[in-house]
Amino acid sequence: MKHRPTIWDVARYAGVSKTTVSRVLNGDIEHVRETTRQKVLAAIEALGYERNELARGLRTRSTQIIMLAIPDITNPFWPEVARGVQDRMEEEGYSVVFANSDWQGHREREFLRMARRQHFDGILINPIQVSQDDLLSTGIPTVILGLREAYTNFDMVGSDTVGATISALEYLASLGHEHIGLLLGKHANRISTSRLDGYKQFLRSQGLPFDPALVIEVPFSQAGGREGVRRLLDLSPRPTAVLAANDIIAIGVLQALHEANIRVPEEISVMGMDDIPAAAMTIPPLTTIAKQKYRLGYRAASLLLERIGAGSGLISRREVIPCNIIIRKSTGPVRYR
Amino acid sequence: MKHRPTIWDVARYAGVSKTTVSRVLNGDIEHVRETTRQKVLAAIEALGYERNELARGLRTRSTQIIMLAIPDITNPFWPEVARGVQDRMEEEGYSVVFANSDWQGHREREFLRMARRQHFDGILINPIQVSQDDLLSTGIPTVILGLREAYTNFDMVGSDTVGATISALEYLASLGHEHIGLLLGKHANRISTSRLDGYKQFLRSQGLPFDPALVIEVPFSQAGGREGVRRLLDLSPRPTAVLAANDIIAIGVLQALHEANIRVPEEISVMGMDDIPAAAMTIPPLTTIAKQKYRLGYRAASLLLERIGAGSGLISRREVIPCNIIIRKSTGPVRYR
DNA sequence: TTGTAAGCGTTATCAT
């Protein structure tokens, strides 16, 4: 094949002007008689014409492409979010470019430059190093994934981690648990405080005292979980349940308990958070708080679309997605000895 | 901010022509004096100029974007492949658009149209419905992910599943296993025959007879694994080891065995294939054959880059990536009773 | 309802 047909070829074939073809292409039904519209459509069909989005983008300064920037694509959390994003975006004819920074700040910054050079129409980002100003300076409509205090000028959508923590604890309390260990995750030097907030709120509402020994900070890893639970087991009285900051940590807990010949849930209950696929595959399968990953992505995409449509007129919005509890086999009633 | 600076602004600022700026931008060191080059660079810096890739693409008929089309982004296999693709592509300044078809053929076809409209420079695809002709008709350089008989006109890169199966069986044999059950996966009506080929080759090389009862077809799911192992347990003599077509199935096997109070690996050994992250999280952790997912992506990207550079001059290549065995705790020596 | 013509920001072809 030689050259792909252009709008000009279509126009000539149909015996009309480029303008008319363009109108048809853009669904401008008002300014085009139905009969000529049919002629144009026939020409498009006959020639196998497909519009050159590059040329269009140059004119309209828009590409129908948005960028999804995340820190770690191998974290099973994100692919599910990405599905939601893509489904929503494709409904409106947008493509989604993935930008996976692998936790590297310089990559994240490079992605922003790419977004400008390529004139992407929007950015969806779970930021790790770039500041709010970096994002503002792109001039591209942006929505933040996750509830972050440092980006209040942007729309944000994230999971209700505080509420999730409280639900988890309430569920454990309903099984009779009163001494509940909390394994908090820390990354770099940052600790996410929302789970601790939830923990304290829960204790207050139940009139229980706060025992700092029950709260342990560990890395976001299986190893972190193993280490954390070992320290919890040394306490006396020993906690009858453990709530981990995420499923990976909780799985580490399960492994350590298995190796120590401590039966779950008979001797100790274990709960995670996120509901990654692996949580259903452990032995016993893990009770956890599910984040609505797909919905998170879908909603974030919707907000971004609105923002792309509306320009900078809107005030920034903050959307909180509730979590729900998934009861499997790693939790059970307290056995009094 | 008003308008982003164009090449014309830079030219004026530096007191040269657009052509010269363009030359500098494209690293044409031969046709531009070093001193003027510096002037231009300074102007670019001063104005914060970034080249408009849309305009460039319109002229050069190339966007620095490639498309990665896969059937299921939530399968933990693909994100790792995607990382390899991205790392390689970003080295050369390309972006990667993800196209996740969720097993829907019409979506896959729509992706190809998108690739044409947007003038993507290349396609990396694990095809599920589109034919070789569909792919050829895009006119875009393409590399197939996976070793497929039906796409021989394209470059392909995939894992050596036959070799992997043989290694797995040899390892089990070295532990004394002679009755090894094989759980084959089937999707839709297709069964991947490569694992069965490997199984038969192995038996032949060991001078062992082929017992069809030991080979069972199940869906690619945990449930499939549970069902399959149940049928294997009914045999007598009972197999002393099970090799599953992938890790998901193997995890189902582990669960069923746990529930039946059959100890792994003391009473029966279990092996999977792929090495998904969850394989390290089971109890006991799963011995498996790892596919080199990252490398698969990286190599596929490399082939694609060569192809983009070379035009259609090359003959189609087929690159096989070896697998390697990951010994964890779900396999052990046969215990004779 | 339809057409003309001027861009959009680059690169490529010739000159100089």
Add this chain to the structure above:
DNA sequence: ATGATAACGCTTACAA
């Protein structure tokens, strides 16, 4: 070594 100018394929005032 540098520059003027014509594309690239589309959209969009503005005319008719």
